Amino acid sequence: MTGFVYPFHSKPLVEVIQELDIVAGLQNVLSNTSAEVWGREDESFHTSATIFNGAVKTFASAVVRPRDARHVSETVKFCQEKGLQLSVKAGGTGVHGGSVAGHIILDLCLLNDISVDLVDTSLPLSENISSSSKRPSICTTSGESYKRSAEEDVDHPSRSRQRINSRDGSASSVSQHSGDSDTSTSWTNPNVIRNGSGSRSDSGSTSTPTTSTTSSDVPTLPPVPQPRMTYVNPTPTTTSAFPFVASSFGGAPSTSAVAMWNSFGPQRLMLNTNPDPPPHVIVTFGAGVRSKQLDAYTAASRYGAFHVPTSAFPVGSGQFLTGGFGFIGRKHGLAMDNLVEAELVLADGRIVWVGEDTHSGEWLPDEDPRDVWYALRGAGSMLGVVTRFRAKAYYLPSVYAGNLIYAFDRQTTPDLLRHLRDCIKGAPRTVYCNIIITAGPTDNSSIVAIQLCFSGSRSEGEVFVQAISSWDGGQSIFRDFSERTFERQQVAVEEILKGGAGRKWYIKSGMLNSLSDEVIEETCQRFAAVPDGCTWLFEYTGGGAVKDVKDSCWPLSHRESAFTVAALHQWGHFEPAALDNSCVLTAEVWIDEVIIPNSPGGPLPCFLQSSAEADVRGTYGSAYDRLVSIKRQYDPTGFFRHVLWPQTEIKSLTNGMNGNCKATDESGEGLGAESL
Template sequence: MASVSAPPKLTEDLLNELRGSIRGQIYTRNDSNFVDYTIMFNGNVVTNGQVVICPLDAEDVSKIILFCRKHSFSPSVKAGGFGTAGWAVGGDVIIDMSRIVDRDIEPPNEQGTYTSIRDMAQPNSKGKGPQTSTVPNPGKRRREDDDALRDYSAASADVAAFLQTPAATHLDAPPTHRRRLNSDNESSRAVPSSSERETQTVADRPSVNPVVTSDSHTTSSSGSGTSSSSRSTPSDSHDDSSRTTPSTDGNSSSAPFNADPFGYIENQTNRGFSGGRTSNFYSTSRTPGSWTSNPIPSGSSVAITTAPNALHSIPSQTRAIHPHAYVTFGAGMRQKEIDTFTASNPLRASSISGGEDRVPYHVPLAAHPTGSAVMLLGGFGFLGRLYGLSIDNLVEVEMVLADGRIVIVNENEHPDLWWALRGAGPSFGVAVRFKAKAYPVPVVFAGNLIYRFHRATAPSLIKHFRDCIKDAPRELYANVILTAGPAGKDDLVVIQMCYVGAKEKGQEYLAALASWDGEKCMLNEVHEKSFLHQQDSVAQVLRGKRGRQWFIRSALITSLPDDIIHQTVTKFDNSPIGCTWLFELAGGAIADFEDSCVPKSQRDTLFTVAALHQWELGVDDIRCITAAEEWIYDTLKPVQIGGPFPSFLGRHEQPARTMACYGSNWDRLKDIKKKYDPTNVFRNTFWPLNAEGDPVEPWTHEPRTPPSAGTSFQTLYGKYPPDSV
């Protein structure tokens, strides 16, 4: 491997040059805040960055990029997400976008369009246009919420209670046990406790309560079956004979119905839906005639029963006026903050009785938790089959290019860059603000069916899931998850569904999915809920923890035959703790869009699959990596096409797999990269080529220490050379 030259040293004179040119805060490695700004969700990622800069607007970002070019520093961009690859902190200069959090929601104007970002107030300007004065020290930025994924009460109190107690309490049978790894010791790099973190100030991150300026425009103020023989039973196995089996009617938990670890929902104490109100949801397709199935005809009124909600109240007989709205938000906004903002600012709606009501709108985003980068790399979530990927709902981006220019990019301005940034954006510039479509989503009929994993019966359940969702309408999102429980707890099979439409229609799909009788369903908590609650459901089932090692691999598959299902179950049964494998129904509206760099071949696939592995720091078990690689590369190879959606690219991806994400569009993408970033300024991204256009080793994206000889990764890549994908 070619050696990496040492970066220039950031001297005090250079720091003073920076301080004199930007409004934002600067933190060097000697600053106590530096770790707060550079720590990643993946505890195995470290940085050799010399400074963190928190710009306040596009002008700040431009000056930072020009500074890096002038003095040969390499920049990287951290935009509030939970990325596990480490690219965000891979540069000498880390641009942390967390202060750019302005947000706005508006319905279409009289022409059916929107207010351009260029005509809106600059971030952190309080609506008064650009400022040149230095912003007072806003205090330490809070860390990413490292406890957020440890609390399992996000989407449903029933799932929370289920996941926070041994799975055996839900059935009379004793639990199965997954084999422990070699070590359970935590590394000394563990994340500090929440008591060691300072609370973020108002100047650092504005309040989620915006100022409503008008009815039409809101802006912010700133079975039976056998267990695997490979698993050993711990010596402290306990007798479950005294335990009772709670009902699965969705009312067995004593936790509040709307319990939420992310702090979105306030003052929610009612469980169930007694006393809920009836509302009507007006649904129209984005492109007339483009929906193959639409159980909510355009212009119709469909009764939906909704639970009380503190963030927005959906009055009786309400009909959304606008088929979509436009949401503008800064690159520092975490996705869950975008959802919270739009949910707490419903737009004006009409009432059959003649009055005025309000309905919440949501941007199609991936499930929590992610950052704004999903708007550039893909973004497939519960609304994706109905409205497309996150990138498909972008309408405009404010971006700083490699030469320091600040540009507005849309279908009419820089159309070649517009094509490229929707799917590969981080490699072309620094996105500062986004404008995207949002759609009315009063409530969803959604939730989980949870079963104990048994090697003998799991294939039958997955086949049942596959057959039930065949030819599913676009309003139905569905996935099936295999997740390995902690030591001493069951492995689970979780079926998730989310129906965006009438409860009665959603109940038909629930009845079909729940009709499998191969095992007893341990928990059925599918019911109507706010979309905000549903967005937390994946994090809830994943039971993720910040500070662990994380490894992600993904693929797109064209079919799910029986033999692939059987091989998947067998391999999963021998995987270590902390493994989650996902089959996610794709298709629908995703296939409608052909004007971005994500090719038609990827959009036409049936499922997106992912292996999400987490394990403790200090544990050195090669299976944590090989189990994911072998499933993706070996088991799924016969039905796999190209690479994954770009948002699922992980650490140490081979160049060939990255290029395969773009299929036949790759050559055009390379040409646009040469035009807008000929010297590869934005190399601290997934981009797999150097400035000369040659493929680079996966280690290029790491800090400056290459792997030592004989490491498990090198062994792994010897097994999976680039030409094997």
């Protein structure tokens, strides 16, 4: 693609009903509910209409913030009746504008309840809707009296105090530091009741709606339990020299590698352990819950620190519909692979529940829930609005993780990447590796950051760290490894993107069958010429649990790839137009000319940035035709149009309906990437 200039603004909406007061109509429909409705003149409108990608502007007229599936259903019916377009924020529609492209933005941020249950006590979604008219809770727990605000407790993993709630409403408190340490403290959750043999005899769930509360709502906490102390020996860190780190690591032109990466200083580590953890637990959560909130909550589970496999921060729940590969993805699979059940509002407003072995709700006689379950995990945004999820979480109180940073050099970096590739080839599933190459403003200021995370033993991790460090082409300029909570490790990517919110973004991705010498050489040659603000990464997926899933609309041919590759480009709003072109085209050309020829097809659905039919077909491969049939059955009018789906298909369904606000060109190419 040539001449593709940023920013990607949505096109002005063609008003279907010129005289319609959209805000007043929505307020009337939702008047007897606790849903929120905002117009363009309201400050809350602009909060919801603003996304991570600052290049995107919206022409929407109203924002609806629902609190349960019924509010979503009424909104969908209103839009259908009035001929209005709906876009969904937190619906897996991407960073390139689909979430704010309609007449009405459905912002799911208030659907933020979370609960953690043992497998045999976890209720289906259809059975755990509260009768409360003010705020239906995901899970009603007898005696639960304490409500925790998402902002209060999960705004940062370095919070000074972590609350853990028991079934009877009591709470215990654990002092917590930065989440990684060379001196660790392990404690056993006092809410897990044990009999004389040491086996678990607890029941029920830990459930806390994350509704904002005032300090008066927080009960007095009992004394902190006496922790059991253990110690972790520190790993020496080389800090002899630090290059300039590109502004893509936060936008500050003088940021050093130390400031960006040396945030894991030796501190006391508090772990939420369980000597007899269950294989996994079930986490129920609303679509407005982001990865950071989810990790903070499940890390404080009464059953020990559990985590749902997700991408690292700052992504949201859309990953459960379109992908989600992260630090434990090779061990436990994608976020969408660990989905157990979902609550879904269809295009006609019906509410249904569907899972692998269960379904209920307003299904029609000719509908097969198995088709919806198949499409939901990979192409869910085209089907409807998912309001709640149930997913598996796995016990993981800590990981051994860190970073090796080398200066990028056009002559020596190819040899470093070949060495790294050979070190991790065939690694056990407990090993995660991500190669991040980021560009600085001068030729000698770019860096290669190697992120490693080991969910197995520390000794296993050290073997790989030492093997990679043995490269004889040069010494690392920064090294930082320690035992840390998984929650703290999840911040690593967010720190790379620090300062990126509100800047212009362009994301392009693909899958890679193998990291061949040719791909390495071409990548390093092209990267030497990219603008400041560009980051290219190779995330190792090969040989992991991703390929174990067979009943998915994201095909096995793609799941067997060795790497997921992405170009993450960000830059400011006041750069010349030439830089807009350069930042977009360097990503496009690298992926199209170097990665795609060595790829099984398109990227993970969450990274799909084009709605051209050939690109969408490339992502879903052999599953595409079946997905087309499912879309036509469950959304026959193409109501859900601002999604990762071919615009030619949408247009054929809408049969020439007015009001195209999707940013497309004549070829049908549109916008979309992982919901950030």
